[in-house]
Amino acid sequence: MARFLVLGGTAWLGREVAEQALRAGHDVTVLARGESGPPPAGAHVVTADRSHPEAYDQAGGEWDVVVDVARQPTHVRxxxxxxxxxxxxxxxxxxCSVYAGHDQPGADESAPLLEPCEVDEDGFETYGARKVACEQHVLAALPDRAxxxxxxxxxxxxxxxxxxGYWPLRFAHPATTDGSVLVPDIPLTTQLVDARDLAAWLVGAGAQGATGVVNASGPTLPLAEHLATARRVAGHDGDVVAVPPQWLEDHGVAPWSGERSLPLWLPLPEYAGFMARDTSAAEALGLLTRPLEDTLRDVLEWELRQGPGRPRRAGLSPGDERELLATARHDLAP
Incomplete structure (x- = not known):
């Protein structure tokens, strides 16, 4: 049994790490503000705000493993x-947002990084650069133990x-009465790691004292195969209306996330390697991932339990999709 300290431990991935460590029989303490949800049952709790210098005073003793999911450089430092x-x-x-470029499929951990950003802030614009700074603080302080x-x-x-969740949920509940669903037609790949698999590996690797810098993700699959898997777990048998990226851009649809967007779609060629990185180093340290079908089936069940009222961070509203489908059928008719 190892002594684990999870810095966070109440939000999604941090909580999953704490739960996996508990299941493995470890002694687990979570240090968090307590604003993201209750801690896992069985974990010791230290309530602290990491923006304060005395945040770690109550985390006494020695730790076999500390797991940190922070994105703010001062918190990590x-x-x-x-x-x-x-x-x-x-x-x-x-x-993997730490990398300066995302156009090369198969790139490994030696690829160039962004310039570090030491400013604590939110937002995707500086996320990768802030993570670079976080890495540098850890590697400088603990070069042989990180x-x-x-x-x-x-x-x-x-x-x-x-x-x-967007794609299996949309295939399960199409916006149109005839069951049609709008999808991007682009030769892009996807690369997904289930949070449960990532957390289990982080716990196991940490307990074994694994070190190094590794890309941690799942297998690379064509986007079309990913969407076909989402369609299969949803039991969808309606039409799939595939439209090219330029058509989507011309009609005000954004890639990846945000309002009026399509998740998993990214521009080419600049993002050809964003979800196609070499993960062999993590696999050598024991990273195992479940089939995509299992992840999408489980996330669909979770989405259905949440109900229709959850605020959405990506995807098309049903009304937008119906309008776009009608336009696409007109514009792209043979």
Missing amino acids: GAVAALGPRTGTWVLVSS LVARAGLIGGPGDVSDRT
């Missing part, structure tokens, strides 16, 4: 200064970003 000297292995969940996991697209039950 303060944590490694306070806890690093009494921690065996430090696991930082980073992101595992930096550059996670790819994380999905599964609990994903409020809509990147994994």
Whole structure:
């Protein structure tokens, strides 16, 4: 049994890490503000705000493993200064957004990084650069005791970003009476890691003292295969109306996320490698991922339990999709 400290531990991935560590029989403490939800049953709780210098005063003793999912550089810098000297292995969940370019499929961990950003803020514009700074703080303080996991697209039950749930939910409940669904027609790949698989690996690798910097994601699949899998788990038998990216752009549909968007669609060629990175180093450290079909089936069940009132962060509204489908059939008719 190892002593785990999860910095976070009440939101999606952090909570999953804490739960997986508990299931594996470890002694688990979570340090969090307590604003993202209740801690997992069985975990010890330290309530603290990491923006305050004394945040780690109550996290006394020594730790076999610390797992940090932070995206703010000052939080990471303060944590490694306070806890690093009494921690065996430090696991930082980073992101493949740290890379300066995303146009090369198969790129590994040696690819160039963004310039680090030390400013604590929210927003996607600086997310990757802030994660670079987080990595640098951990690796500088604990060069021989750190595992930096550059996670790819994380999905599964609990994903409020809509990147994994939108498609199976839309196929299960089309916006049109005839069951038609609008999809992007683009030779892009997807690469998804289930949060449960990522968390289980982080726990196991941390307990074993694994170190290094690795890309942590799942297998690369064509977007068309990903959508076909979502359609299959939803039991969809209506028409699939595939439209080219330029048509979507011309009609005000955005890629990836946000209002009036289509999740998983990204521009080419600049994002050809965004979801096609080399993950062999993580696999060598034991990363295993479940079939995409299982993840999408489970996220569909989770979406249906949430009901229709949850705010959406990506996708088309039913009204927008009906309008776009009518226009597409007119514009793209042979």
